[in-house]
Amino acid sequence: MNFDLSDEQRMLRDQARRFLDEKGSVDAARTILEGDAPFDRSLWADMAELGWMATAIPEAYGGAGLSHEELCVIAEQLGLAIAPTPFSSSIYLAAEAILLAGSEEQKQRYLPLLAGGQTIGCVAVAEGVQRPGPADVKVRFEGGVLTGEKLPVADGDVADFAIVLARTGEGARDLSLVLADLDGVERTPVETVDPSRSHARFxxxxxxxxxxxxxxxxxxxxxxxxDRAAILFAFEQVGGAQACLDMATEYAKSRHAFGRPIGSFQAIKHKLADMYVALELARSNALYGAWALANDAPDLPTAAAAARVAAIQAYALASKENIQTHGGMGYTWEVDAQLYYRRAALLAQSVGGERRWKDKLISRLETRNVA
Amino acid sequence: MDFNDTPEEAEFRAEARAFLAANAEPKEPGKVFPVLYGADDLIDSAKPWQAKKFEAGLAGITVPKEYGGRGGTQMQQVIYSQEEANFLTPRGVYEVGLGMCVPVMLTYGTEEQKQRYVPPALRGEEVWCQLFSEPSAGSDLANLRMRAARDGDDWILNGQKIWTSVAHLADFGVIVTRSDPNVPKHKGLTYFFLDMKSPGIETRRIKQIAGTSNFNEVFFTDVRVPDSQRLGDVGDGWKVAITTLMNERVAVGDRAAPDFDDIFGLARELMLEDGPAVADPMVRDKLADWYIQTQGIRLTRFRTITALSRGERPGPESSINKVVNGTKRQQIAHFALDLMDMAGVVYDEDLMPMKALFQEAVLSSPRDRIAGGTDEILRNIIAERILGLPQDIRVDKDVPFNEVPGGDGGA
Incomplete structure (x- = not known):
């Protein structure tokens, strides 16, 4: 049994953590939240220099050719430090889509640039509040051109290209992926619950x-x-939930009320214990996802759905109970609890929400025929 | 990452599997061991089974060879438990003795005592119980009042123990007593082992909600215990007791039915107004919660086993199993009855799905959240030992036991 990070992966984790800490990634997220810049370009450039974007991209396309387990390790640290960069759109989504479906020529053209961080990609799927199934996709791709609207597109305002889900026929499932370079596309930034990560309307x-x-x-x-991105997002969410638990624990040890640390009260202890339990369940489900991703296991769709549901739940619980543990201060602008609360809400909906993934999970278990 | 054994582990697993295949019946859905845990005649099948394990070198896997054990590793114990969980075997008689009493005897017993008591315990010839809890000492175990008074080379024990598993079958027991009520509660305790057939011991079964009797009350009236059967120093009983509790095994393999697979199976079979229950969005929502919990616990256990296999200390995360599983089992049982609607109340193995597994669990599951540490105590343990939060303020901490309000010191 060898179901945990290896020594090398733990080293990578610790290095990534130190780096993001030294770069002040959490403060950077606040700067992006409060300012006009869409993401932290200096942090992005440093991450590229460390080769993070290249991690799981094959060497033949300019990547480092490591496994997705290493990419998961980095994702967890990005989540822990709520790094304000388009890493997820560019790497978990765009690069994975090109690796899965791209022609040799598309791979040669885009992957080395994604791996080096010179190009930012994104995917455009949602079209506002709508049924999340294939039948309601209205953006069309006909005669080599796109028409219609997408909302929201994560990192759509800063991306160099987009992978667009578009209708190419009249049947409900006549949908195709279209790689568009975004020249002549009207892009408007949209406000979200977490402005430390930019979004746009196309x-x-x-x-x-x-x-x-x-x-x-x-x-x-x-x-x-x-499915693949859900596992990587799950690691970001696990990292975020860990940060919330750490914050709440530290505060509960130092904050005194009624002449004693509030962490000595069982009402606080049991709250934090529940956060820990949810976090460890999510971490274990995410680790299994990492294994499935790295080995392209047949169980990947089930593992991904379980990892996503568990991660959404753990981060939601940890981010809101962190605020609760901090009391009134937790609700203020200046305490970082809000940054994690926003990020938890954002990541809970990216690639689809809990309700949809629970439904997918059960559907997949129904067809798996394995106990 | 992978889920493979090392070559040595694989070799041992093959040995365990071969033994089990030759000597026990494999588990199948809906099949249970013919005798209920807690039933009086369980001992009749448990005794020969334990003897077989002993002959095969699979009883006391981590116990040193000179005391009849295998001298093996904790990882081998985990592997054996995983494999045995796939078979129908009589369980529940020897768990306390081998898991708690033998380790404490190995740590605190004299050489002569170890030679005398450990091998028969491993062979299953002698059953051991652990006499800890009392009517006034549950979660607050150190609040116990069982009085031990020195009388020459003996001690005289008076008082009552409760929730003692297998006491009615036991030949021997380990016990924590109060030897000095004039000092604070943790300091006046002393630990012994004793013959359960000693004059003055009376054991009564406790009938529980589910109708079975897994526990006992044990009454002590002037029970004489030689000082040579003391384990640890006078006044050091708390330290010895804590050692015993630390010996809680890394829980492996066994799943407490009903679990996700059972409720998922039921939801696929059972028809509701608009089709199978599993198609109902509310049912799916709950199923998904129980799946990620079940899978999360299983995978967390894999992480613990990984730590063992790598020679690292297993983390304290095994304490989350019980917190999650107790509540989950109770929720699943009640939800299954709800799905069965008006008929859900029928508790009859022949009339109900899965031999009334869910009805049984409705009645027995409250135990899961209490026995072996309540949900509340387990959350305290997670908060204090894992997260490092400060202990609650203890008003009785530096007060002599016989002056603690509500505690009469057993006088």
Whole structure:
């Protein structure tokens, strides 16, 4: 049994943690939240120099050729430090989509630039509040051009290209992925619950694009991309939940009320114990996802859904009970608890929310036929 | 990462599997061991089974060879437990003796005592119990009042123990007593082992909600215990007791039914207004919660086993198992009855799905959240030992036991 990080992976984890701490990643998230810049370019450049974007991209495409386990290790630290960069859009989503469905030429053209951080990618799926199934996708791809609107697109305002889920026929599932370079696309920044991560609204009116993968496969490929990204996001969420638990624990030890540390009261102890339990369940589910991802295991879709649901729950609990433990101060602008609370709410909806993933999880267990 | 054994582990697993395949019946859905845990005749099947394990070198895997054990590793114990969990074997008679009493005897007994008591315990010839809890000492174990008074080379014990598993079958027991009520409660305790057939011991079964009797009350009237059967120094009983509790095994393999698989199976079979229960969004929502918990516990256990296999100390995260599983089992049981609607109340193995597994669990699951540490105590343990939060203020900490309000010191 060898179901935990290796010594090398623990070293990578500790290095990443130290680096993000020294760079003041949490303060940087606050700066992005309060200012006009869409992300921290200096942090992004340093991450590229460390080779983080290249981690799981094959060497043939300019990557480091490490496994997805290492990428998961980095994701956890990005979540712990709520790094304000487009890493998830560019790496978990765009790079994975190109690796899964791209032509050799598309891989050669885009992956080395993604691996080096020179290019930022994003994916555009949602079209506002709508049924989350394939039937309601209205953006069209006809005659080599896109028309319609996408909302919200994470990092859409800063991306160099987008992978767009678009309708290419009249059947409910006649959807395809389209790789578009975004020239002539109207992009408007949109406010979200977490402005430390930028989002945009896209309006396509004849922008050029090219198919990514086979026409008509768009929904199926996007589901696979989302499964893979869900595991990586789960590590970010586990990292975030850990940070919240650490904050709340430290505060409970130092804050005194009624002549004693509030952490000596069982009402606080049991709250923090519940956060710990949810976090460890999420961490274990995420680790299994990392194993499935690195080994392309048949169980990956189930592992991904379980990792996502557990991570959403753990981060939601930890981020709100961290505020509760801090009392009134937890609700203020200046205490960092708000940054994690926002990020937890944001990540809970990226690649789809808890309700949808619970439904997917049970559907997958129904077809798995394994106890 | 991988889920593979090392070559040595694989070799041992093969040995354990071969032994079990030759000597026990594999578990199958809906099949249970013919005798209920806690039933009086369980001992009749448990005794020969324990003897077989002993002959095969699989009783007392971590016990040194000179005392009849295998001299093996904790990892081997984990592997054996994992494998045995796949078979129908009589369980519940020897767990306390081998898990708690033998380790404490090995730590505190004299050489002569170890030679005399450990091998028969491993062979299953002698059953041991642990006499800890009392009517006034549950979560607050050190509040116990069982009085031990020195009388020459003996001690005289008076008082009552409760929640003692297998006391009615036991040949021997380990016991914590109050030898000095004039000092604060943790300081006046002394630990012994004793013959359960000693004059003055009376054991009564406790009938529980589910109708079974897994526990006993044990009454002591002027019970004489030689000082040579003291384990640890006079006044050091708390330290010895804590050692025993630390010996709690790394829980492996066994799952407490009903679990996710059982409720998922039921939800796929059972029809509701609009089709199978599993198609109902509310049912799916709950199923997903129980799946990530069940899977999360299983995978967390893999992390613990990984630490053992790498020779690292297993983390304290095994304490989350009980907190999660107790509540989950109770929720699953009640939800299953709800799905069965008006018929859910019928508790009859022949009429109900899965031999009335869910009805049984409705009645027995409250125990899971109390026995072996309540949910509340376990949360305190997580908060204090893992997260490092300060202990609660203890008003009785520096007060002599016989002056503590509500504690009469057993006088």
């Amino acid at each position: 309006r396509f009116d004849g922008a050029a694009g090219a198919l990514l993968g086979v026409a008509g496969d768009g929904w199926a490929v996007m589901e696979r991309v989302f």
